[in-house]
Amino acid sequence: MPRVLRHALLVLLPVVAVFAILPGVYSNHLLLFNFIVFMMLAQGVNVIYGFTGYLPFGYVGFFGAGAYGFSLMVLHLHAPPLAALLVGAAAAVTLGLLLTPLFRLSGAYFSIANLAAALAVFQVVSNPALEEITKGPYGISLSGVFNPTLAYATALTLLAATLALVIYLRNSHFGMALQAIREDPISAGMAGINVVRERIIAWLLSALIAGFAGGVFAWYVSVFYPETVFSGEFTIFAIVFALFGGNATVIGPILGVIILYGIYNAVGISTPQYFQLIYGALIMGLVLFLPNGLVSLLQRWGIDVP
């Protein structure tokens, strides 16, 4: 059996099936929806950080751009949700294109500039001077298109597409090229890889995933403030989930979301400070003792992890 098919059967199918069935037996649909959103975001971080090695510290900027692209289409043009979703994703990709000059920077410089870019977008969107257009800091209300069932189904479809993309990266020439760029851009270029182009494609794909996630999030919750969709927690959570599970694999980020976001919902909501404490310590331990994530334990035993 080809690896692509095996990975699809082992990972994509079970995940999608479980999240298609769960709403029927478990009543907290918002929680299930959040799991889907975080799986998308963790995979989006995986595409750019796991495969390409650029840490997007302002990843939430794309999420927020998607959410606002969606909302502004619905508010001002009364677009149908699915069309607005495409515009939201396009907004995120446009932001990604605007930020491509950041690739002239390397390492920490890139991450800091990306963080600054996300904060700048937040400051613009939430500025009271733009209240006519973005509602400024007062938040968005989209009660007209509120339809959680359809939004959930759309999110699940988008997650399936995201997983399919990552499975493709894991098993394709293109994915290998990205990992070569991560290991050594100069050697990769010498080996005939168009470093600039491939890197930008990975970056825009990553932005696209976050844009879709943001748009469908806006649709599902339908009432939110700029601080909600530009919260740095989305970036941090997505990065930590991906890192915890294991980057540059299909299953790693999924494991990360299920385990860590699961713990977060079990203890984090009631006692946030204690959760933050444990979480911080966990991140530190992870970086120091298991920098390649949970799956590296399996890989150490020679298991081919999807």
Add this chain to the structure above:
Amino acid sequence: MLVYSLLAGLLFGLYFSLIGLGLNLVFGVMRIVNLAHGDILMLGAFLAFWLFTLFAINPVPAIAVAFAVFVIVGLPLYYLLVPRLLRAKDPEMLSFILFFGLSQVIEAAATIAFGTSERSIPGGELGAAIAAVARVFTGHAVENGPVEIFGQTFPAAWVASGLASGFAVLLVYIYLYRTKLGTLTRAVMVNREEALATGINVHRVSAIAFGIGLGLAAVAGVFAPFMLGSITPAMGAEVTVTSFAVIVIGSLGNPLGTVLGGVIYGVSYMLMQSYYSSWANLLPYVLLIAILLVRPSGLLGRQVRRA
């Protein structure tokens, strides 16, 4: 208005340089990004607050206490975290995440210990201390109150913080350029491997730089109640971003560039506050991106761009 903005910008600029200085020292020497910098500053602020509230100790002696305490904390922390981190494949990126974890631990522990309420120290306390010092030097009583410079009046606490920050920067300059340990530190900054090959005890030099970096953050924290407004355990993240803006404008890894970065940042911030206040919050980010794109190495830096 213009003169006021420029002078206030200069005072705040000196203070911002102090905020950025410790972060830049750590990055310059170890090439690691201390995302917990703002949280160390927060701890320094709380140290000053508790010394003042519990023992009525004035912020001026608290500066020395804060520096000493955090240098002592920094040394073991370095040996606990950094050598292991530097062995990893991509230490610069992983340091981002590691120190983010540390910042979360500090913020959570501070929230558990101090609660989330906002705290402050009366601005007059710092002014009174400065007035007392001025009396010793000038030989006659100095009035404790707003300070007048070029016909503009500023709170005494601003002037005191600005001047003290400038003084701290001067001390760091003397350390780096006029002492043996400082020369070794600069050698490690220029090239870690070559310094190691020359026989410099790189870990010892780095650990001391790390301790001084944390100590400087804590000293900046002592002035935070006067310059940044009331203090809370959650204030760290914003301070970290500001310090990044400052040191990137100056130049990452060059502690003296920090002063230039701080003053540019402070003056442009004050000008924005005076003339376009609704967009002033956007400034640090736009300035940061613009400088990174035009001159990634900062205004005073050498070329660092790769690939």
